[in-house]
Amino acid sequence: MGAHYTAVGWNRQKKIYDWVIFAFCVTYLAVFITVTAFANPDYTFETALIRSTSTLAFLLLHVILSIGPLARINHKFLPLLYNRRHLGVTMFFVALVHGGFSILQFHALGNTNPFLSLFLSNTQYNSLPGFPFQALGFFALLILLLMAATSHDFWLHNLSPKMWKTLHMLVYLAYLLIIMHVMLGVIQYETSPVLVVLLALGAITIISLHLIAGMKEVKNDQVVYPNRKEGFVQVCHINDIEDSRAKMFCIGAERIAVFKTAGKLFAVSNVCKHQNGPLGEGKVVDGCITCPWHGYQYLPHNGQSPPPFKEQVSTYDVMVNEGYVWVNPIAYPEGTERPGALINLQVP
Amino acid sequence: MVKPLRKWHIRFWAILAVVIPAGMVAAVLARPQTASSIVLQPAPSIALPLVLKTISKSAYTASLRASVDTAKLQLQLVNKAVVTSPTLLVYQVGVPSTAATGTDTLLVGRVEATGTYQFALANVSAGAVRVELYDIIHHTLIDTISFTYQPPIKN
Numbered sequence: 001m002g003a004h005y006t007a008v009g010w011n012r013q014k015k016i017y018d019w020v021i022f023a024f025c026v027t028y029l030a031v032f033i034t035v036t037a038f039a040n041p042d043y044t045f046e047t048a049l050i051r052s053t054s055t056l057a058f059l060l061l062h063v064i065l066s067i068g069p070l071a072r073i074n075h076k077f078l079p080l081l082y083n084r085r086h087l088g089v090t091m092f093f094v095a096l097v098h099g100g101f102s103i104l105q106f107h108a109l110g111n112t113n114p115f116l117s118l119f120l121s122n123t124q125y126n127s128l129p130g131f132p133f134q135a136l137g138f139f140a141l142l143i144l145l146l147m148a149a150t151s152h153d154f155w156l157h158n159l160s161p162k163m164w165k166t167l168h169m170l171v172y173l174a175y176l177l178i179i180m181h182v183m184l185g186v187i188q189y190e191t192s193p194v195l196v197v198l199l200a201l202g203a204i205t206i207i208s209l210h211l212i213a214g215m216k217e218v219k220n221d222q223v224v225y226p227n228r229k230e231g232f233v234q235v236c237h238i239n240d241i242e243d244s245r246a247k248m249f250c251i252g253a254e255r256i257a258v259f260k261t262a263g264k265l266f267a268v269s270n271v272c273k274h275q276n277g278p279l280g281e282g283k284v285v286d287g288c289i290t291c292p293w294h295g296y297q298y299l300p301h302n303g304q305s306p307p308p309f310k311e312q313v314s315t316y317d318v319m320v321n322e323g324y325v326w327v328n329p330i331a332y333p334e335g336t337e338r339p340g341a342l343i344n345l346q347v348p
Numbered sequence: 349m350v351k352p353l354r355k356w357h358i359r360f361w362a363i364l365a366v367v368i369p370a371g372m373v374a375a376v377l378a379r380p381q382t383a384s385s386i387v388l389q390p391a392p393s394i395a396l397p398l399v400l401k402t403i404s405k406s407a408y409t410a411s412l413r414a415s416v417d418t419a420k421l422q423l424q425l426v427n428k429a430v431v432t433s434p435t436l437l438v439y440q441v442g443v444p445s446t447a448a449t450g451t452d453t454l455l456v457g458r459v460e461a462t463g464t465y466q467f468a469l470a471n472v473s474a475g476a477v478r479v480e481l482y483d484i485i486h487h488t489l490i491d492t493i494s495f496t497y498q499p500p501i502k503n
Contacts, residue, residue, distance in 0.1 A: 042463035106435075106485055121486045128378040130487055165353055172360055179368055183375035189437060189455065189484055196376060203372070209363045216357030221351065254351055276350050 017083040021090050028056050029308065048104050053098035055282070058178065058202075060091040065175060065206045067215035071292075075281060078292050080102045085151045088171075092148035096099040099141045102134065133184035140177035153274075161276045179203060221250040232319060232326035238343055241288055241325070246289075248280035252329035259289055259300050266300035267316035268329050273305075277312070302337040354363040380455070393466040396422045401497040412477055412495040413466075423479055427462050435484045436460075442478050443470040453480075 010203050032052035036043055066142050070077040107117035118138060124130035147168055150156075156164045179199065187196060227234035235249040235258065246259040255270035257280030268289065270280045275295030284290070288297035289305060298305055303313040312335035317328040320341045332338065349357065396413040400421075403410045407429040413422040423438070436459040443454045457467035459481070469477060475497060481490040 040460070042461040044461050047460060120486075124487060128374060129380055134485065162350060162353065165349060166356075169353070169357065169360065172364060176364060176368060176371070180371050180375065183372055187375060188379055189435070189458070196372070200372060203368050207361060207368065209429075210361040211358070211365060214354070214361055217349075217354050218358060221354065250351070276353070278349075316436055 004162065005071070013079075014083055014086075019088055021087055025090065028059075029053070032056075043107050046101055050098055050101050050105065050223065053101070057091050057095035057098055060087060061171075061175065061178065062202050062206060064088055064091060065171070066209055069209035072213040072216065073209070078281075081293055082107075082295075088144075089148045092144040095141055095144055099137060102137075106134070128184070129188055131184045133181050133188075136177045136184070137181040140174040140181060143174040143177075147171060147174075154309065156275065161274065163308050165276055170171070170329055172345040174208070220248065221255075223250065225249070225251055229326070231328050231330065232317070233325050233329060234321075234324050236325050238320055238323055238325055241265070244284040246280040246282070247329065248278065251327065252331070253281060256327055256329065257289075258318055258325060258327060260343065261282060261287075261300055261341055264300075265318050265325060266338070266340040266341060268298065268300065269305045269314040269316075269331065269334075271313065273311040273313060301340055302335055304335045368447055378447055393422070393468065396420060401495045403493055405491075410479070410493045410495075412469075412497060419469050419471065421477065423456065423465075423467045423469050423477075425459065425465045425467070427459055427465065428476070429462065436490065437482045437484055438465075438467055439480045440469050440472075440477070441480055443472055443478070464468055 018334065029049075029052050032055070033045070033048045036048040036051070064084060064087050067077065067080045067087075071081045103114050103118060107121065112120070116132055119132065120131040122130070147170065150159070150164065150167065159167065173203040182195075182199060187199075225233045225235055233249075233251045235251065236247055238260070241247050241258060241260040244259075244261050246257040248255045248257050250256075255278070256267050257266055257270040257278075258267045259280075261284040268279065271280055272279050272291040272293065274291065274294055274296045277291045277296070279289055279291055279298070282290045282292040284300065285297070287299070289300055291296050296305065296311060297309075298311070298313055301315075303315045305311040314331035314334050315336050315338045315340060316331060318341045319326050320343060325341075396415050398414040398416060398418065400412045400414050400418075402412075405445060407427070409426040409428070411424040411426075413424050414420060423440075425438070437455060438457045440454045440456050443452055443453065454470055456469060456479075457465060460463060469479075477495040477497075479493040479495075481493070482488070483490055
């Protein structure tokens with residue numbers, strides 16, 4: 001959460017996260033290149049670097065694409081989401097080394113401009129086995145560049161969270177391009193089934209995780225709440241909500257999170273102003289609703305971030321009747337103070 | 349994510365769940381049938397004892413080697429120069445076509461760097477073996493090596 005743009009303060013968790021990423025990448029590259037040097041001493045360093053960075057970037061991409069759905073399926077994975085952007089930028093730089101050295105090694109030795117050579121040295125665009133697979137990798141790298149360049153909160157704020165999130169969903173297209181880059185590249189002259197099997201296992205895992213998480217979200221959005229009275233909708237029993245936690249209900253255009261804290265219930269928009277994270281999956285920390293993704297905070301009774309921060313979310317009327325929670329899905333303007341609903345006095 | 353993005357998200361992955369496997373299967377099926385050797389990490393092999401023919405060029409020295417009974421043929425390629433086409437594949441041309449391969453071309457190996465390579469060749473009609481060096485990235489024929497030799501007289 002930031003009132004203005006300043007250098008990010010690295011807390012202990014961020015430092016540990018970054019050091020783990022750094023140590024893993026260095027270890028992976030060192031092991032890969034060392035094993036290659038001993039197993040195939042005639043290979044050049046450039047060849048070993050191109051191969052090691054390609055496999056490392058692809059592995060990191062699988063980890064990055066797994067974090068989102070895993071966090072939605074099981075909240076224990078939420079800490080991985082905290083610094084996912086650092087992992088993404090790291091992956092981009094590793095992929096950039098792969099792409100840069102590949103262009104140098106494969107296209108920089110002739111008279112043609114290397115980038116022209118990339119697209120024109122093989123023009124079999126109408127052939128599947130002969131397809132210029134390097135072009136696919138190039139466009140995937142462009143997408144990753146766009147994402148890495150806009151990963152800062154400055155762009156998030158200026159593009160709007162919805163546009164930023166839409167833009168960053170292009171990573172799924174990049175994943176498809178990279179899969180085909182490999183399948184129409186090395187797989188075309190490699191008959192060992194190992195690579196194909198690894199690729200297939202990776203793709204099955206990523207696709208399954210996203211479909212499972214997506215269907216879970218759709219199921220939550222499609223729950224029908226039949227009991228309605230005077231604009232209010234009965235959503236659950238008060239005991240269904242843990243203290244300092246929330247439950248989310250999709251009873252209008254967007255989900256509403258109903259929090260139980262300090263003996264009261266408060267209803268706010270489920271959508272965090274930062275990256276549209278699910279506030280209802282967070283908890284109340286120091287009296288503030290805290291987003292599980294990046295720790296943005298809001299006061300339960302008015303949806304405002306505590307000063308000096310400026311973010312605000314919509315609030316809703318909530319009441320308790322005979323132990324059941326009722327919510328009015330008509331939103332108040334962002335930051336509007338609402339009294340909430342007392343719990344103890346009304347529990348039968 | 350907001351509701352519209354959640355919808356787009358699952359639609360996108362439903363499409364990818366079809367497109368990615370279809371693309372992978374198509375790419376595997378489209379692989380040239382000539383790829384009959386494992387070339388990513390070629391297993392080291394020992395040079396066969398007989399040298400039937402040697403061709404020497406500035407970039408490489410190619411020898412056609414054979415077993416004592418000439419039942420097995422082998423290409424020994426001593427690559428002397430830095431490979432500027434890192435996806436340099438070695439094909440044997442003119443091998444007997446079978447129903448399985450449907451082609452007279454056989455992928456026998458891959459040259460990655462300077463050094464000595466030995467690749468097993470298919471035994472063809474005596475006296476002529478033709479090998480092509482091919483850059484799969486640029487789809488360019490780099491060189492053709494033709495061995496013509498007098499087979500040893502069998503007792």
